[in-house]
Amino acid sequence: MPIVTTPLLPAADAAAATWVSGVREEMAVLHTRVGDDAGRVEALRALEELKSAAAAAQARITAAFATSQRAEQAAAGVPAARRGRGVGSQVGLARRESPHRGQVHLGLAGVLVGEMPHTLARMTDGLVTEFQATLLARETAVLTAEQRALVDEKLCADPATLDGLGDRGIAAAARRLGQKLDPAAAVRRAARAASDRRVTTRPMPDTMVQVSALLPVAQGVAVFAALKRAADSAQAGGDPRGRGQVMADTLVERVTGQVVADAVPVAVHLVGAGGSFFGGTGFAGAAGDDLHEPVLLPGYGTVPAAWARDLLVTAAAHDDSRLASWIRRIVTDPRSGAVVAMSSTQRGFPEQLADLVAVRDAGICRTPWCDAPIRHSDHVVAVAEGGPTSEENAQGLCAACNWAKEAPGWTARPRPGPASGSGRHEVVTTTPTGHEHASSAPRLPGARWPVRIAVDYVAAA
Numbered sequence: 001m002p003i004v005t006t007p008l009l010p011a012a013d014a015a016a017a018t019w020v021s022g023v024r025e026e027m028a029v030l031h032t033r034v035g036d037d038a039g040r041v042e043a044l045r046a047l048e049e050l051k052s053a054a055a056a057a058q059a060r061i062t063a064a065f066a067t068s069q070r071a072e073q074a075a076a077g078v079p080a081a082r083r084g085r086g087v088g089s090q091v092g093l094a095r096r097e098s099p100h101r102g103q104v105h106l107g108l109a110g111v112l113v114g115e116m117p118h119t120l121a122r123m124t125d126g127l128v129t130e131f132q133a134t135l136l137a138r139e140t141a142v143l144t145a146e147q148r149a150l151v152d153e154k155l156c157a158d159p160a161t162l163d164g165l166g167d168r169g170i171a172a173a174a175r176r177l178g179q180k181l182d183p184a185a186a187v188r189r190a191a192r193a194a195s196d197r198r199v200t201t202r203p204m205p206d207t208m209v210q211v212s213a214l215l216p217v218a219q220g221v222a223v224f225a226a227l228k229r230a231a232d233s234a235q236a237g238g239d240p241r242g243r244g245q246v247m248a249d250t251l252v253e254r255v256t257g258q259v260v261a262d263a264v265p266v267a268v269h270l271v272g273a274g275g276s277f278f279g280g281t282g283f284a285g286a287a288g289d290d291l292h293e294p295v296l297l298p299g300y301g302t303v304p305a306a307w308a309r310d311l312l313v314t315a316a317a318h319d320d321s322r323l324a325s326w327i328r329r330i331v332t333d334p335r336s337g338a339v340v341a342m343s344s345t346q347r348g349f350p351e352q353l354a355d356l357v358a359v360r361d362a363g364i365c366r367t368p369w370c371d372a373p374i375r376h377s378d379h380v381v382a383v384a385e386g387g388p389t390s391e392e393n394a395q396g397l398c399a400a401c402n403w404a405k406e407a408p409g410w411t412a413r414p415r416p417g418p419a420s421g422s423g424r425h426e427v428v429t430t431t432p433t434g435h436e437h438a439s440s441a442p443r444l445p446g447a448r449w450p451v452r453i454a455v456d457y458v459a460a461a
Helices: 016-027 038-073 088-092 101-113 117-123 132-138 145-156 168-182 185-194 217-236 243-256 273-277 288-292 303-315 350-359 400-406
Strands: 200-206 210-212 270-274 296-297 301-303 327-331 378-379 395-398 411-414 426-430 436-440 451-456
Touching: 016 411, 038 088, 038 101, 038 117, 038 132, 088 101, 088 400, 101 117, 101 132, 101 145, 101 400, 117 132, 117 145, 132 145, 132 168, 168 185, 217 243, 288 327, 296 303, 350 378, 350 395, 395 400
Parallel strands: none
Antiparallel strands: 200 210, 270 296, 270 451, 296 301, 327 451, 378 395, 411 426, 426 436
């Protein structure tokens, strides 16, 4: 049964965003206009095609936006090498994604509009998804513009060519054509991939973290083989640990230089209420619900209070000084959890103030939708514009967001008395198009307590 729906046609003088909003509202009632299961299946297909068409429209708008912004920056006298800075961040903010994702969308839009028109056309038809278009762009990245255009034509000019192929099939088809057009491209691709080697971390459940290394294949195989040999040797000697446990412990020991992987020889900040750290120790006020109040580990998230207490016991076992030497007290508002201001007359952020800002912002970049770790302590209002070096005029940013903020047309200011009424630190950033984006510091654990405690755990190697 065909889908029964009311067509939405934009009035001649209606703004594009208003029309799109109308389409979005229509989606909320679309399910009521489908008569049977056959119609529901047709609706699912049509909506999937609509998502691809919307992604194509976003690509065209993004490319036009980038061209306009670069022209404005050129007119403002920005050197050619710096033109385009901040554009990807604006795209990310508009799409409610991280600046990194915004830069990816910006790059894909430029490729689709400028070099892969057939792929863009198939997206508009609903036959190629945004992810599949990303795969096609990625697999042809090492080709010349002419070669990429030829792959685009061979694979996407005829809608039937990719019919029935999944994501892997599409990527393989593009790779095969690229290697045929330019056999040396595979070598260049491998060299380019090697330059992208890196190590990353990702928080995992139950106070675990996943450390991943992207390595050239020879190095990666060698690392795994060495860990496997260590596990085989340990188990042959009667080690009761499982193979995976031995490999993980060996990795930690060899990277950190420890003899036994049971301590962490770097600073780890824990933020929580008094009771979370000192439950059952006789610490004044350590009672009630705060015994179980989760503790914040900046850059990871919250961890159980009992786990934090165990960590303190481990710290004490690895240090002859008293437990109190591991504790830093930071006074906060017990109702809102806001950190009390701390100021300095220095232009650069002193270490303690930078640490306070990092703890206040939970170790995560303050730009909305950016999940990157803090790399820079940023003056919200620049020193050159009279901004003080203070907790109120500070925010933690990743490197990309801090650089984007330096582009022409970007402004930021701390907002006293946040509109949210939370009492927490708030910054309002204005992009070159005049759009405002507010970010509040996260609510930290233990907001009921007038004293917040940050524990620096530096176990001996």
